[in-house]
Amino acid sequence: MTNEDAARRRIGATAALAALVALLVLISLGIGPVRLSPLAVAEALFGGGSDVAQVIVREIRLPRTLLALAIGAILGLSGASLQGLLRNPLASPDLFGAPQSAAFGAVLIIALGLADVRSYALPVAAIIAAFGSVFVLLSIAGRNAGLLILILSGLAISSFAGAATALVMNLATNPFLVLEITFWLLGSLEDRSFQHVMLAFPFIIAGAIMLFSQRHAFRALSLGEETAQSLGVDVGRLRLFVISGVALGVGGAVAVTGTIGFIGLVAPHLMRPLIGHDPGRLLVPSALTGSALLLAADIAVRIIPSTSDIKVGVLTSIIGVPFFLYLIMRERRALGGGVA
């Protein structure tokens, strides 16, 4: 395949993805107890149609859809960035315990009664906790960590975050609070308002800008840290940018939706066969794929018939974990200590 073919294919795939995301946005705005056709949705969105349709689309479903769009994107982008930084296809915020740590930060704030779920204290605490977890993980990993060290450290960190969260709930005196926290931890986009959008968006956008700005450095890093450094990449700064970007994005996302897992792991993998392995070029398609996945999952939980609502975080994990197992199988030679 020549360069021109590859470029054409990349652009085609990205455009198709963008169209898919747009379509899913329309469906997401149209689906719920009151079903609206894409046309009615478009009408209501731009101030036409009935008052009821306008309220449903613009005030109930739009925030939820915007959050799915942005959170899916930042999760996909975070996964692709971590995979680029660590040159490792099994890197992702979920496996490194970032969302779990962010959840702990947020839960702590809720349990201590320091803030309700609409305060900026929540995302800030989640971001700090997520930063701590990724920072610790990358410090343990050092310059050239293998898969095994990364995954084991990630397991340790997410277990610790889980235990710390359990401790907070254990010590909480108010049973209603515990119930609220439990449901929140499952991860959901239901009943989110524009307040939530305002809460999460600044952090998600800042994180996305930080990660995207490093796209070329990820490419140079394909040759290893030492060579990248010899090419003029400030590897220390790059690491700090990635840790901060992931923490801002994941922390901001978790603060309004709870933990939604495995999108960051899955999205880049779906894109490699289409886009190629260049870690710099994978960022935008991975973000679009993340959006598409989360929008689709959030549409699915509204369609799947069940006695009580299925939380979208539960659904992404149910699908994501088998995918993770499949990846382990594919990478098992590298995991087994052999040369990949």
Add this chain to the structure above:
Amino acid sequence: MSEIALLTAKGLSVRLAGRVVLQDVSLALSPGHLVALVGPNGAGKTTLLRALAGLIPSEGDIEVGGHALASLPLRERAKRFGYLPQGHVVHWPLPARDIVALGRYPHGATDPARLSPRDAEAVLRAMQAVDVMEFSDRRVTELSGGERSRVALARALAVEAPVILADEPTASLDPRHQIDVMKNLRATADKGVLVVVVTHDLGLAARFADHMLVLREGRLVSQGAPADALSEQVMADVFRIRAYRAEFQREAVIVPWADV
């Protein structure tokens, strides 16, 4: 070397994890030379190469082209050194041309798909120099060891830096490819570039290099023209071997032979 020095080090020392790996190394290297850096395992050859490129912290003064290395920003340093590490690791299956194009990264060409005509020409020159044009669109992970090492060399050449630092570029190559790589480096030096090569192959070093640096336990113990730097005495003291010496087709032949 008596010409004006391009790369100099004065009192260079490196400590890694509290251990002194390099001690008080001073050297002055001029453009247009192929310099072989030799020494037993653990003598500090790779460390010296890294320190010269500014990739690890060191004590002492390093100057490149009259500028103190420490005062140069990362990007400026990167333009002055084509650094070729051991092993030629590539973590993703990228096309060979994209790998070579990364050599233009220090010049601001960070995206292989959008090279300026000047950068594209440099990439082409580098690929032609080591004859890898035919792999241009192939993924490096699908290439043989010899092919991959040539792509890696092309990447270092594409920087078009005044100094090339290559760490065991001939390791794990068959004899034919070892000679090819050394010939390429020799040709690069003949174009006026300073090439420093770490190698364990004293035979290749003696044949292709015109200057030799001998390291032992972190100290520079001998330097000069290959025949002088690798004297009987140095061979015995540093490498603990004796060598068969001869001349073949008017080039120096050194074959490590017996224990001292």
